[in-house]
Amino acid sequence: MTAAEIEILAAQWLLRQEEPGWSEADREALDAWLDASAAHQAAYWRLEHGWRRADRIAARGVEPAAAPAAPRRFVSRRIAALAASLVVMAGGAAAWLAYEPGRATYATEIGGHEVIPLPDGTRVELNTDTRLRSEVTPERRTVWLDKGEAYFDVAHDKAHPFTIYAGKRKVTVLGTRFSVRRTGDQLQVTVVEGKVRVDPLAPARPAPPTVLTPGQIAIAKDAATLVTPKTVEDAAAELSWRHGMLVFDQYTVQRAAEEFNRYNRRKIVVTSPEAAQIRIGGTFEVENIDGFVELLQQGYGLKIEKTDDEVKITG
Amino acid sequence: MGAAGAGMPDRDELQVWFCAEVLPLERALTRYIARNWRNTADVADLRQEIYARVIEGAARGIPLQTRAYLFTTARNHLINCAKRGQIISLESVLDLSASHIAIDQLTPDRVVSAREEVGRLADALDRLPPRCREIVVLRKVEGLTQKEVAARLGIAVGTVEQQMVLGMRAIVDFMLGGSGRLKRPAPAPRKEAVP
Numbered sequence: 079m080t081a082a083e084i085e086i087l088a089a090q091w092l093l094r095q096e097e098p099g100w101s102e103a104d105r106e107a108l109d110a111w112l113d114a115s116a117a118h119q120a121a122y123w124r125l126e127h128g129w130r131r132a133d134r135i136a137a138r139g140v141e142p143a144a145a146p147a148a149p150r151r152f153v154s155r156r157i158a159a160l161a162a163s164l165v166v167m168a169g170g171a172a173a174w175l176a177y178e179p180g181r182a183t184y185a186t187e188i189g190g191h192e193v194i195p196l197p198d199g200t201r202v203e204l205n206t207d208t209r210l211r212s213e214v215t216p217e218r219r220t221v222w223l224d225k226g227e228a229y230f231d232v233a234h235d236k237a238h239p240f241t242i243y244a245g246k247r248k249v250t251v252l253g254t255r256f257s258v259r260r261t262g263d264q265l266q267v268t269v270v271e272g273k274v275r276v277d278p279l280a281p282a283r284p285a286p287p288t289v290l291t292p293g294q295i296a297i298a299k300d301a302a303t304l305v306t307p308k309t310v311e312d313a314a315a316e317l318s319w320r321h322g323m324l325v326f327d328q329y330t331v332q333r334a335a336e337e338f339n340r341y342n343r344r345k346i347v348v349t350s351p352e353a354a355q356i357r358i359g360g361t362f363e364v365e366n367i368d369g370f371v372e373l374l375q376q377g378y379g380l381k382i383e384k385t386d387d388e389v390k391i392t393g
Numbered sequence: 394m395g396a397a398g399a400g401m402p403d404r405d406e407l408q409v410w411f412c413a414e415v416l417p418l419e420r421a422l423t424r425y426i427a428r429n430w431r432n433t434a435d436v437a438d439l440r441q442e443i444y445a446r447v448i449e450g451a452a453r454g455i456p457l458q459t460r461a462y463l464f465t466t467a468r469n470h471l472i473n474c475a476k477r478g479q480i481i482s483l484e485s486v487l488d489l490s491a492s493h494i495a496i497d498q499l500t501p502d503r504v505v506s507a508r509e510e511v512g513r514l515a516d517a518l519d520r521l522p523p524r525c526r527e528i529v530v531l532r533k534v535e536g537l538t539q540k541e542v543a544a545r546l547g548i549a550v551g552t553v554e555q556q557m558v559l560g561m562r563a564i565v566d567f568m569l570g571g572s573g574r575l576k577r578p579a580p581a582p583r584k585e586a587v588p
Contacts, residue, residue, distance in 0.1 A: 080438060081438040081439075081441035082437065082438060082441075084441065085437075085441065086562075089557075089562055090554065090558060092561065093539070093557050093558065093561065097538055097539055097540075098538055113404070116445040116446070116448040116449040116452070117444075117445035119404070119408070119411075119445075119448050120441055120445045120447075121444075123408050123411050123416075124411075124416060124419075124441075124565065124569070125561060125562070127412045127416050127569075128416075128565030128568040128569050129564070129565055131568050132517075132565075132568055182534075195527075195531070195545065197535045
């Protein structure tokens with residue numbers, strides 16, 4: 079048996095110990111296996127040592143519980159959760175089991191797209207240039223959208239509403255599918271299924287909550303919340319980024335350019351005011367800037383200047 | 394390498410010694426093997442074999458000078474393997490001179506700060522392929538059992554265990570100063586050095 083094969087066996091022993099149903103008989107079998115050869119001991123002790131050390135580091139890395147809305151040091155996508163939630167328990171075998179709340183920070187870069195399973199069964203899809211923090215425990219389901227856009231497929235749980243804080247708004251749901259996009263102070267909520275409630279965090283005067291139903295899109299900025307009734311198909315088009323596509327329906331060239339710019343480091347700049355107001359429609363891959371401007375060139379006779387980091391529409 | 398007067402250690406003592414005194418030298422040992430063995434694919438296996446020999450020896454009495462004992466064992470093992478396998482020429486074995494050992498002995502293992510260690514663990518996790526990382530995180534961070542992880546992801550429990558094994562080996566390797574690369578099941582096994 080090679081050293082690598084022995085190491086795999088050692089890892090399996092270590093993992094099985096952490097599963098429910100580990101018995102005294104299993105313990106004896108492990109002891110017998112260890113006694114059988116120094117090579118077994120070497121592999122097992124080494125793995126156990128390193129694995130436990132990971133535990134301890136994670137536990138030591140815990141920062142004092144910050145107020146939920148306070149900015150957290152961004153350690154890595156998931157290590158914050160690991161650090162915050164791993165509890166080292168006496169007795170070794172149970173040490174990997176985490177009973178503490180799962181807090182985590184997730185982020186994507188420009189052009190990024192990531193699907194995150196939350197512990198309650200909710201799925202979150204992060205769009206380009208997005209940052210989201212979560213605290214999902216058996217008692218509480220809360221996320222903070224710091225910037226960008228996310229699509230939520232919220233696991234149904236009547237007893238525990240799912241709450242999204244985004245700037246000055248709070249979005250509450252019981253279980254549904256919708257997206258939230260934050261651009262600075264402006265918030266856009268697009269509902270595909272179920273009901274979603276949007277509240278200001280600190281209302282200047284009492285106001286009825288805004289409740290959105292499928293197909294509705296709410297745009298909220300400052301004190302105002304505008305609800306646009308659309309069809310479910312329109313709402314779905316708003317979420318085309320989930321498949322890497324941009325769907326434009328009567329968008330101005332300016333707005334289409336801004337959409338492309340969210341996903342790409344190479345930016346489209348519209349310098350001609352007339353060109354910026356032309357209305358267009360179509361479906362594009364999020365990276366396909368060249369295809370987009372080529373169509374503008376051919377279809378509308380617009381002038382294009384390309385450099386390494388910019389595509390200018392000059393007239 | 395004198396044996397301690399305490400006589401034969403039991404398994405627990407042996408384990409404490411191995412973890413406290415041998416494993417902290419892993420980084421230096423790995424460098425030593427890599428420098429003196431042509432095929433880098435063998436390094437992890439050779440290291441494991443050296444550990445086994447070191448444990449066998451220490452079972453007769455814990456050595457007083459762990460570092461010297463470890464590197465002498467390593468050197469002898471490499472020479473034996475080279476002779477047996479005739480894989481490399483003996484000239485390169487002659488490089489296994491005491492001077493190398495002396496250098497390694499003088500290089501203190503850097504004391505790593507707690508912050509660096511957290512960063513290192515984060516790096517170790519980030520180096521895992523997405524699927525493997527997801528499974529490790531669900532198991533370790535969310536505290537799901539392997540069965541629950543399998544149900545959540547719609548995959549077989551065996552697959553979860555397989556990925557956990559890969560993840561564990563890579564993380565431990567990285568924690569002990571290695572590259573943290575995944576070790577897939579070994580290809581053609583090298584000639585056995587440990588009976």
